[in-house]
Amino acid sequence: MSNMELKPNMSIISVDDMNVTSVLSGRHEKIVMDHNVDHDEAVILALGYKQEFKREFSLLTTFGVSFSVLGLLPSIASTLWYSLAYSGNAGITWAYLIGMIGVMGVACSMAEISSAFPTSGGLYYATAMLAPPKYKAILSWIVGWSNYFVQVTGAPSVAYGGASMILALKQIMDDSYVYQTWHCYLLTVGLTFLAAIIASLPTKWIAWINSASTILNLIFLFVSWIVVLGGNNRVEQGLPKFNSNKIAWGIDNLTDWPDGISILMSFMAVIWTMSGFDSPFHLAEECSNAQVATPRAIVLTASVGGLLGFVFQISMAYTIVSVDDAVNADLGQPYISYLAQILDTPRVLCLASFAIILAFTMTFACMIAASRVLFSYSRDNCFPLSRYWCHINPYTQTPVNAVWLNWFFGCLLCLLMFGGVAIDAIFSVGAIGSFISFTIPTLLRITYARSFFKPGPWNLGRYSYISGWLAVSFTTLMIPILCFPQYRGADNTAEEMNWTVLVYYGSMFLCIAWYYIYAHKVYDGPKSNLDKSTLIEDENEEYQIIDSVVSKGGVVNYASNEVNDEKA
Structure with missing residues (x-):
């Protein structure tokens, strides 16, 4: 007995x-x-897992975390380099809508999988359960590390965007200020340090803070929208109050590629902006009624975030004075440059401050999700020294060790800013990593596992395969596109190179090599x-x-x- x-x-x-x-x-x-x-x-x-977290997240508070990770205002501000700078206004209007169709297919397919496997391990665990036994270890290893790259780059990339906006405001207020890369680095590290402290708090506190930040997200986004539309000074500049439809929806191809490719490249913005919708999956073990609340939060985040993001960007397209000037201004931050084109200085400071505050709330929300991913993968011995990263702090009942390891890795990643445009790789790595980690389990679900997959209480029914094939087709198309540089041929210098190929695929090559050299001896998938x-x-x-x-x-x-x- x-x-x-x-x-x-x-x-x-x-x-x-x-x-x-x-x-x-x-x-x-x-x-x-x-x-x-x-x-x-x-x-x-x-x-197969112990209940180690307190289930103090509800549908609303889980949505609060994911909506904070989405961080529409700071995400839009940070990724104008890819939407506006690749295809002009088209990148933030109709191209955004087309990209959202693909993103919704991905989100719905992921929501169905999350209902069947409501664990912090998320897609990594699902991959192992849906894959052929012979390949479950290597496929889950690839998905796990790809998804971890997404999580570990999330907070530093957002904090970097916030720091860039702060320094752009400094340039507006102080003509004598000269931007220095080390200023941006130290400011980014400081923001992530404060965010790590918040991410180390007990679950109940985190739930309350993220609920408050969700309200701030909605209020600041709405106020910014009203000010941009009603408070712009275009008329004082001798311009009509709003751009014509032709200008607002037109393509300004600022790449060396054909228009069609430039539109596809601009999808990087919507992909990165919407990437936070997977956060509820990683919080499933802290959510009550997880098999239903988790998928609902995923779909709610993607649909509400996509709609609000489109509405706000439409207002930008109809009010921007010059796409080229916004992208190439000396301020070095397109969103701040755009605001400076249409608003007086006090209003620029106000709206920019909104984006900066939300960038900070987004930073600690990203850290929360990242710590849960590191915790769950370490629980299955997926990382070196796993026993330390899957430790639950007895006082906060949260994976504090995982939070601070991620913070340390983020500080190392931010050193890329000293390599000029190489820092852009942490944005595109997040996009590629998320798409690879989303595609593999979704493809397995609609192919090999279709005969034995056990759907959870929230499922797509007969629409599973439509959504699944839409998601797989979209991600398969976009993965190589996300590696394209803005310029080609002689124009593609080392400074303008898209370093995603080296940063993501180089890192993944090392992870796979480590698996075959040693890790396969201690890792056989989730346990x-x-x-x-x-x-x-x-x-x-x-x-x-x-x-x-x-x-x-x-x-x-x-x-x-x-x-x-x-x-x-």
């Missing part, structure tokens, strides 16, 4: 009856817990971290446990896989 302590209340979870595919599936095992188990805990146990004493296989042993508990006047509960209709 099991040597576990028998208490008045016991719960027995039959893994094969939970309608999930997990590392414990097909082994006819049952999990015995010495307390009452609710549905959320039963699911995570059936997936359960449940105590062996909680697992039983023999029916007689199960009945002995039940008899022992009942004889003490206790109750044995069988965890159910059914989700309350009201919740679903």
